[in-house]
Structures are given as C-alpha cells and as structure tokens.
Amino acid sequence: MRNVQRRLLRNLRPVTRGNIMERLWAPWRMAYIDGVLGGTGGEGGCFLCAARDADDDRQALVLLRRPHAFAVLNRFPYNNGHTLVVPSAHKGDLEDLADGEMLDLMAAARDVVALVKRLMRPDGFNIGFNFGRAAGAGLPEHLHMHIVPRWNGDSNFMPVLADTKVIPQSLDDLYGRLRSGLAGEKR
Numbered sequence: 001m002r003n004v005q006r007r008l009l010r011n012l013r014p015v016t017r018g019n020i021m022e023r024l025w026a027p028w029r030m031a032y033i034d035g036v037l038g039g040t041g042g043e044g045g046c047f048l049c050a051a052r053d054a055d056d057d058r059q060a061l062v063l064l065r066r067p068h069a070f071a072v073l074n075r076f077p078y079n080n081g082h083t084l085v086v087p088s089a090h091k092g093d094l095e096d097l098a099d100g101e102m103l104d105l106m107a108a109a110r111d112v113v114a115l116v117k118r119l120m121r122p123d124g125f126n127i128g129f130n131f132g133r134a135a136g137a138g139l140p141e142h143l144h145m146h147i148v149p150r151w152n153g154d155s156n157f158m159p160v161l162a163d164t165k166v167i168p169q170s171l172d173d174l175y176g177r178l179r180s181g182l183a184g185e186k187r
C-alpha cells in the first residue's frame with residue numbers, strides 16, 4: 001500500500017529540471033509533432049517549409065523573416081516562448097549551409113533572444129540543435145535551432161500536452177505580444 005502511495009506521489013510531483021531537458025531532446029516528442037503537423041504542405045509535408053511558405057504569418061506563428069532564415073513559435077512548446085529558428089532552405093545538415101544562411105540563422109536567433117529577453121524577462125535560455133533521429137531530431141530533413149526561454153522555478157511548466165485547445169490560444173496571445181514588440185523596436 002505504501003508503495004502504491006509513493007508511486008502516486010511520484011507521478012504527482014512537478015516535472016523536475018532534469019525532465020524538461022529530457023523532453024527538450026526527446027525523439028518521440030518531435031515525432032508526435034511531425035504526426036500532428038504532417039501533410040500541412042511544404043516539401044514532402046515538412047511543417048517548417050509550410051511555415052516558410054505561409055501567406056499568413058500570424059496563423060503560421062512566423063515571428064520574423066530574414067532572406068535566408070526565419071523564426072517560428074513552436075506549436076508544441078517545452079516552455080513559454082519556445083521558438084524554432086530555421087534556414088529557409090530545406091536542408092538537414094549544418095555543413096550544407098552557406099555562409100549567408102548561417103549568418104541569417106544566427107541573426108534571427110539573436111533577434112529572437114533580444115525580443116524574448118525584453119518582453120518575457122527569462123532568467124536564461126536553452127538553445128540548441130538535434131541532428132539525426134538518434135540525437136532526438138523529429139524532423140532531421142530540415143534543421144532548426146530550438147530557443148527555449150527558462151525562468152527560475154519554471155520546471156513544472158506545461159508538464160504534459162494535456163489540453164491542446166488551451167495552448168493555441170495562449171500561443172496566439174504570445175505571438176501578438178512578440179510581434180507588437182518587434183514593431184515597437186523598428187519605430
């Protein structure tokens with residue numbers, strides 16, 4: 001009986017800092033995302049190409065565009081503000097990027113970090129790539145940099161994707177805030 005109680009308590013505990021990192025690199029999660037977003041257009045159903053080609057940036061959650069890269073809010077965030085920075089070309093390997101593509105990729109990442117810092121005041125960021133399914137990439141054909149803002153004590157944020165109806169709404173609000181922030185920056 002005590003064992004059962006202990007197991008229940010363990011399941012109820014907030015997600016630990018370790019777990020959020022496990023999920024950041026978890027292959028099954030991106031596979032799930034691919035499944036959800038697959039067939040939305042783009043090259044071979046690539047959801048990043050679909051975002052790149054979208055007419056409506058708000059609907060596609062595209063935050064900013066540069067000639068060779070763009071930034072899009074992750075529809076299935078590991079944390080609030082989780083953004084993907086993506087080369088416009090459908091390329092899977094870092095070594096295939098031309099200098100101009102790398103520059104735009106890093107410039108887009110810089111702009112996202114600056115924007116999120118200013119508007120969301122995170123205490124830190126996890127920024128990184130997964131290359132290959134063995135490393136947890138769910139969409140290895142189109143490389144993307146994860147930018148995940150972190151807050152002290154954020155470890156229990158969004159432990160599971162329990163209610164997908166709530167998330168698009170909050171994402172839409174967040175998108176509006178970030179885009180307004182970008183517009184303010186340019187003024």
Ligand SMILES: [Zn+2]
Nearest residue numbers: 046049090142
């Ligand atoms: Zn693609």
